[in-house]
Amino acid sequence: MDLTTLLGTTFDCACGRRHQIPTEKLIYGRDAFTALPQIVTDITDGQKCLLVADQRTWEKAGEKAAGELEASGLQVFCFIVPDKDGEEPTADEQTKDYLMQNAPLADLYIAVGSGVINDLVKWVAYLQRKPYVSVPTAASMNGYASANVAATVDGLKVLFHAEACRAVVANPEIINNAPQELTASGLGDVLAKSVSSADWKLNQLLFGDYYCQFAVDLLKDLEPIYLENPKQIRKKDPVALQALFEALFYSSIAMTMTGTSSPASGGEHLISHTLDMLAIRDNKKHDLHGRQVGVGSILSAAIYEKVMQLEKPVFYKVPQQVNQAFWGSLFPIVEKEYQQKLVRIKQAVDYLQQPANWQLFKKTIQPGLVPPIQLKKCLLEAGAAHRFEDIRYDGIALPRKKFVDIVTHANQMRQRFTILDLAAILGIIPDQLDALVDEWVS
Incomplete structure (x- = not known):
């Protein structure tokens, strides 16, 4: 399927919803910037x-893009977001307010x-009710055409939901x-799809939540190119x-x-978000989002693999309050x-403790899973973070205990039910977490 034909369209989907894609153009080429004035x-x-x-991005691409726009006679203003405390800018309320007040x-x-x-x-364009165009400087994350x-x-x-870019x-x-x-x-960010899609399907099965197979399948033809040839990523093969x-x-x-991050974000992202939150709380520097997500994806896939081996699950009582000492x-x-999540946890236990439902769960989720060994091999051969100690926390390797503590508590920070919650009600977290960390991300 030529995916570019979807851009800028509205169509009815087999999932029962009418999808709208506000991003009208993807231009990827050596002369891409020459198209900016017309866009x-x-x-x-x-x-x-x-x-x-x-x-940094001004030097890499901003100056050239501005030059193309100005040469065409357009009225262009340029604004450089300053570094924060000697570090690169962050997406937070303070920086957003700075842009709103000064740009x-x-x-x-x-x-x-x-x-x-x-x-x-x-964020700013949404608040100002104006359109925006994205000019990426790296294949580093999956948010360029997201409305989130x-x-x-x-x-x-x-x-939170805003408006997607127009191009x-x-x-x-x-x-x-x-x-x-x-x-x-x-x-690391794109490999999360292998576990986030399973989390999304899990929520449909357990709670009747919305799910779209078409959205999950969008990357089907692209995945083998990077998943099976990670060394080419390392070699920067075009x-x-x-x-x-x-x-x-x-x-x-x-x-x-789909109006949700579920196609690309599940339990593995909660691990990364928790790392970020603790770093911000303690005034520390965290690592790149995708590096953290990649390690989280390996571990999440390993937990799914462990869950699938269970024939007669035993359910454990989960904490009824978050750990104040940790947070x-x-x-x-x-x-x-x-x-708010505890209600869903109870619903999940009520459903899965029925033997027929447990077998249906395994039959439904298993086909879409990617083995953790494949994810680890892919990240390893691409030169990406694939062990917890690869993650930098305040400039040094993340300590093992801190990583285990983060995985243990990450499910608490958001309402969405994920593999981390499933592992908690099955006792895999915390009882088997140390062994899984040693086997897969050490």
């Missing part, structure tokens, strides 16, 4: 646009950068020349990197068309999320 003109009739970058008003916004810049511009904003609000890592314009030379760890981070970039792009399309100042906001 801006088509959207805004050539009115004022604001290009937003940070210090010039515009009829269209252009985000030049990767995750943080894209989220910030998406991933941000830190009141210390909690949250995801994505990427130059492969810039993508290929991005730091290797950014590209490897993108691979074909493999384009496949990775397009997989990340269409992963974000899947989230936008510290985050306790009130996390406790609120967890209390």
Whole structure:
């Protein structure tokens, strides 16, 4: 299927919903930036646009993109988001407010950068009720065409709905020349689909939640190119990197068309979000999102594999309150999320303790799972993070105890039911977690 034919369309799906894809164009080519003036003109009739970058992405792509726009006669303002405490900008309320108060008003916004810049511009454009265009500088994450904003609000890592970009314009030379760890981070992010899709299907089975098989299958033709040839990612092979970039792009399309992050985000993302939240709470520096997600995906796949081996499950009582000693100042906001989840945990136990339902669960979820050995091999050969000690926390290797504690408590920080909750009610977490960590991510 030619996936580009979906862009900018509205269509009825077998899932029962009518999908709308607001992103109209994906331009990936050496001369991609020359298309920017026409894209801006088509959207805004050539009115004022604001290009937003940070210090690094301005040098890599912002200056060139601005030059193309100015050469066409468009009115262009450029705004460089400053570093924060000597570090790269973050997508949080303070930085968003800074942009709202200091950046010039515009009829269209252009985000030049990767995750943080894209989220910030998406956020501001949504609040200003203006369209925006994304100019990626790395194949590092799957949010470029997503309507979701991933941000830190009141210390909690949250995801909220905004508006997707109208176009994505990427130059492969810039993508290929991005730091290797950014590209490897993108691979970790896209590999999460193998477990997040299982989590999504699990929620349909247990609670009757909405699920779309079409969205899950969007990447079917792209996956083998990077999943089976990870060494090509490491070698920066143009074909493999384009496949990775397009997989990340269409992963974000899947989230936008379904109105949920479920096609690409499950328990593995909660591990990463918890890491981020603790780092922000303690004024520490966390690692790249996709590096954390990749390790979380291996472990989540290993937990699924362990669950599938159970013929007669035994159900354990889970904590009725979050661990205040672990969450510290985050306790009130996390406790609120967890209390709402407890209802679903009870529903899951009531359903799965019926032998016929347990067998149906295994039969339903098993076919879509990717073995943890395949995920680990892929990340290893691509030069990506595949062990907990590969994750940097405040500039050093993440301690084993901290990683185990994070996995143990990560399910508490969001209402969504995931493999981490299933592992908790089956006693796999915490009873077998040490062994799984030793076997798969050490």
